Amino acid sequence: MILKFLACFLLVWVPCPAQKTRFDGFSVLRVVPTSEKQLLLSKQILENQNPLEVDVWRFPGGVDHSLDIQVSPKHFSKLNQTLTENGLQAHLLIRDVQTLISEQERLNKNVKETADLFNYGKYHTLDEVNSWIKNITEYYPNMTTALKVTQSYEGRTIQLLRISTGEGNSKPSFFIEGGIHSREWISPATVLFMAGQMLDRYSSDTRIKQLVDSFDWFILPVFNVDGYEYTWTKNRNWRKTRSKHGSCVGVDPNRNWDYEWCKEGASKEPCSDQYCGPSPFSEVEVKGVADFIMKNSKNIKGFIDFHSYSQLWMTPWGYTKQLPPDFKDQDKGSELAVKALQKVYGTKYNHGSIANVIYVASGSSADWTYGAAKIKYSYGVELRDTGKYGFLLPPDQIIPSGTETLEALIALANFVVNN
Ligand SMILES: [Zn+2]
Structure with a gap:
């Protein structure tokens, strides 16, 4: 290894070990x-x-x-x-962005391992997330199944965990996804924590049992697997997929869905962080997840795409400020969710339609799940915080974020079941 470094420094023709992008003074x-x-x-x-x-x-x-x-x-x-x-x-x-990146890394390394199967109070690499899916399905064989959704651009498997306690196919389903934007690490971490709680507390907590029993759960912790891996190994600030487009890399996977694709709030410029892609569903990851949802859409009654940051619970539309016919019902779900969330630690979330609350964004997941897959209760959620750490939230906020978001999910799921 040392020789390789030396050769690299002396400009001998040896590929240099990949360096992680630094953000000193940014x-x-x-x-x-x-x-x-x-x-x-x-x-x-x-x-x-x-x-x-x-x-x-x-x-x-x-x-x-x-x-x-x-x-x-x-x-x-x-x-x-x-x-x-x-x-x-x-x-x-x-x-100084680098200070926060280094601090997040240091704190994450220092999180003490627990005797449990998995430490939810820590950020995990893609390999660790995939091991978790494998282990949890072995630990709870009667309630869980690991499903392969599709293969990413760089050949990684996108995996989903199904939690189901019912027999047959009659139950409605709920789809939860995290990590569509790879740098938003609190999203997969929160999704993993909630899934873990649903399983670990199922037999001891009647509210959790009711939550789990009311739906078949499709839980996709890391959507943008290539981007996520890249944030761990090369550039902590990477948002998009990793497909190649001329001299630029990546498409915004939350602007690539085939519903009002690439209108306002998306870019046709390949270097842009909001690049909608050369065509709708150009990204194999987005196409794969969309196909999976479409195949199961008759039964899917609820959908949440978790992002960070800004603390917002949002509903369609993203592509226009006009409100859809179901807005009142959809927003009622948001209102109940954020009330339940705030009760835990006082964390304040705003709610409303995506275009009105945050910004106009076309070709997003929630617009497609509502507009094309006809899932009435489709949501886009921006988790903690409001900007103090942004994407670089310290790991000690994972369990609080998961705990309060789980309360929001219970309130929302309860509302969806009854409506
Ligand atoms: Zn996002």
């Missing part, structure tokens, strides 16, 4: 446009080939909606100057 700024003119200007800074190489952590939603942008030390002054010239006030959200 900061995250929050900007709140207060007029249509300012909103347009803030969008222009992010588009037009992105000369300042900013990474958008939260996209612009509208007047008085905040947008968060990560900028390198090299472009910091220029960005600040451009914002100031246009009357846009920026406020420093994160001073």
